[in-house]
Amino acid sequence: MTADPGDNPEGMATLAHAPSRTATGSGAPDSGTAGPGAPDSAASVRHLGPNWYAAVMGTAIVANAGAVLPFTGTAPRVAYQAVWALSALMLLTLLAARVVHWARHGDQARHHLADPATAPFYGCLAMALLAVGGGTLAVGRGVIGEGAAVAADAVLWSLGTLVAVVVAAAIPYLMVTRHRVEPGSASPVWLLPLVAPMVAAAQGPALVPYLPAGQAQQTLLFACYALFGMSLLATLAFLPLVVSRLIHHGPLPLALTPTLFLVLGPLGQSTTAVSNLAHLAPGVVSAPLAHAMSAFAVLYGVPVMGFALLWLALATAMVVRAFRRGMGFGMTWWGFTFPLGTCVTGAAGLARQTGLAAFDGLAVALYALLVTAVAVALTRTALGLARGQLLAPPRPVTP
Numbered sequence: 283m284t285a286d287p288g289d290n291p292e293g294m295a296t297l298a299h300a301p302s303r304t305a306t307g308s309g310a311p312d313s314g315t316a317g318p319g320a321p322d323s324a325a326s327v328r329h330l331g332p333n334w335y336a337a338v339m340g341t342a343i344v345a346n347a348g349a350v351l352p353f354t355g356t357a358p359r360v361a362y363q364a365v366w367a368l369s370a371l372m373l374l375t376l377l378a379a380r381v382v383h384w385a386r387h388g389d390q391a392r393h394h395l396a397d398p399a400t401a402p403f404y405g406c407l408a409m410a411l412l413a414v415g416g417g418t419l420a421v422g423r424g425v426i427g428e429g430a431a432v433a434a435d436a437v438l439w440s441l442g443t444l445v446a447v448v449v450a451a452a453i454p455y456l457m458v459t460r461h462r463v464e465p466g467s468a469s470p471v472w473l474l475p476l477v478a479p480m481v482a483a484a485q486g487p488a489l490v491p492y493l494p495a496g497q498a499q500q501t502l503l504f505a506c507y508a509l510f511g512m513s514l515l516a517t518l519a520f521l522p523l524v525v526s527r528l529i530h531h532g533p534l535p536l537a538l539t540p541t542l543f544l545v546l547g548p549l550g551q552s553t554t555a556v557s558n559l560a561h562l563a564p565g566v567v568s569a570p571l572a573h574a575m576s577a578f579a580v581l582y583g584v585p586v587m588g589f590a591l592l593w594l595a596l597a598t599a600m601v602v603r604a605f606r607r608g609m610g611f612g613m614t615w616w617g618f619t620f621p622l623g624t625c626v627t628g629a630a631g632l633a634r635q636t637g638l639a640a641f642d643g644l645a646v647a648l649y650a651l652l653v654t655a656v657a658v659a660l661t662r663t664a665l666g667l668a669r670g671q672l673l674a675p676p677r678p679v680t681p
Contacts, residue, residue, distance in 0.1 A: 327379045328387045329673050331394055333613055334376055335406035337663060340619030342369035342413035344656050347626040347649055349420045352633075352642050363425050366417040373414045398461035404449045405475035408482075409620070411442030416485040432492050439485055443509070446478035450516065468527035469534070470544040470617075472520050477548045480513035482506070484555040484627070487562040499566045503559060510555050517548040539604035540617040542597040549590040550624030553583040557631025576635060583632050587644075590625055611662045613672065618655040626652055 345366040348358065384391045394400040415438025423431035453475040457463055486506040493499045524545065528534070534542065560579035563572035601609075626648045633641035666672035 327383045327673070328390055330379055330383050331400055332380075332403040332406055333400070333616075335403070335410040336613070336616040336620065337659070338369055338373045338376060338410040339406060339413050340616045340623070340656055340659060341365060341372060342410070342417050343620050343623030343626075344653060345369065345417045345421045346413060347623045347630075347645075347652060349417075350627055350630040351645060351649060359421075359424065362421045366414075366421040367425070369417060370414050370422070373410055376410075395456065396460060398457060398463050398467075399469070399471070401453050401456055401461070402471045402474045404453065405446070405478040408442045408446035408449060408478040409474075411438045411445065412478075412481045412485050413620070415439045415442060416488060419488050432489070435485075436489060436492075439482065439489060443479070443482040443486070446475075446482050446509075447512075449475040450479050450512065454516075466527055466531040468520075468523040469538065470524050470541040472524065473517060473544055473548060476516040476520060477513055477544075477551060479509040480517075480548055480551045480555055483509035483513065484551050484558055484624075487558040490562045490566060495566075503562065503566055506555065506559055510552065510559070513548060514552055521545065521548075533600060533603065536604045536607055536609040537612050538614060539601055539609060540612075540614040542600055543594075543617045543621045545593050545597070546590055546621035547624055549586050549593065550621060550626070550628040553586050553590075553628030554624055554631050556582050557628065557635055560635060561631075579635050580632070583628065583635070587625070587628055587632060590628070594625070611666070613663070615655075615659045615662065619652065619659060622648060622652040622655060 342365075345362040348362045348365075351358075395404075415435040418426075418438065419431045419435040422434070426434070457472075483506040486502060486509070490499050490502050493502060533539070556575075556579040560572075560576040563575045566572070567575070626645050629641045629645035629648060632638070633645060663672065
């Protein structure tokens with residue numbers, strides 16, 4: 283097994299700031315180690331990569347996951363609405379900034395697509411649209427009204443699903459035809475464009491009741507199952523590459539260790555998807571088919587949730603190891619958030635399907651971890667922006 287390049291601070295700095303290797307997408311320095319003089323660069327969006335959409339996803343999932351927990355009352359509802367509003371504002375701001383980025387820094391934007399370490403983060407764009415759209419219907423309708431919430435979710439889900447399908451096909455195509463992928467460089471980041479259709483499959487069922495009964499509702503329901511299969515089978519093809527890289531080449535560099543949590547995304551989101559689809563199936567499809575969908579949600583979801591908990595334990599141990607070796611803050615810390623949130627919604631879906639209080643307890647425990655992770659990531663990101671560190675140009679790579 284090779285030595286971990288992140289075991290020494292100099293090697294960690296090299297990997298964290300090399301544009302072709304960092305998982306931050308923009309090559310931005312770790313805010314915990316960035317040098318002075320960055321504030322002048324912070325006003326520019328040149329180094330704003332697609333990885334920043336992960337902050338939107340991670341914030342939105344706090345509201346979305348909270349809405350399915352067994353908590354009632356005015357205080358939780360207001361808190362979820364505030365978080366949803368924040369995620370929507372973040373999405374609008376980031377979309378505007380990315381438009382400026384493409385208009386003024388097209389060369390850098392094209393470089394992002396050509397970089398195998400950055401291109402997969404375009405899956406975050408689709409998931410940000412879908413997460414905010416889902417939150418608009420689940421939480422935001424109490425603020426803007428049900429009609430506006432349905433319309434907004436329909437637009438965001440349609441746009442997010444289109445982007446999800448495009449990136450799920452386009453990024454692997456670029457990896458095969460354009461990118462130079464080195465042996466042993468497989469990363470959990472590769473899963474980002476593949477899990478995007480699964481997010482669409484999980485969010486789509488909420489729109490089913492607002493469609494005309496019959497063909498329209500059935501078409502959307504089965505389209506979500508197709509999105510589920512698209513993402514699941516693609517994930518099953520890529521996930522062994524990630525595990526093989528860990529076994530044969532050792533731990534990830536320190537800066538990239540949080541990306542291990544990304545594996546939880548397809549696990550928790552697929553469990554959420556089949557649970558949501560089964561919940562909406564009665565009255566949309568025949569009774570025998572609805573019963574089969576409900577059984578599939580349990581027989582698929584429980585084993586997958588078990589594996590998710592196993593991977594959570596492994597990833598947590600690797601993160602603890604990285605902290606002990608000096609892992610500093612970076613935008614990769616947002617990798618802790620959305621995947622945990624999908625496990626919350628997955629556990630809540632299983633609680634609804636089985637009636638077991640144990641799954642409710644699991645959802646609440648995971649939600650506590652989610653809120654903690656988002657609070658830390660959001661605070662450190664705000665500080666990094668205020669200090670001009672996160673949007674600073676990458677430092678030269680140490681020979």
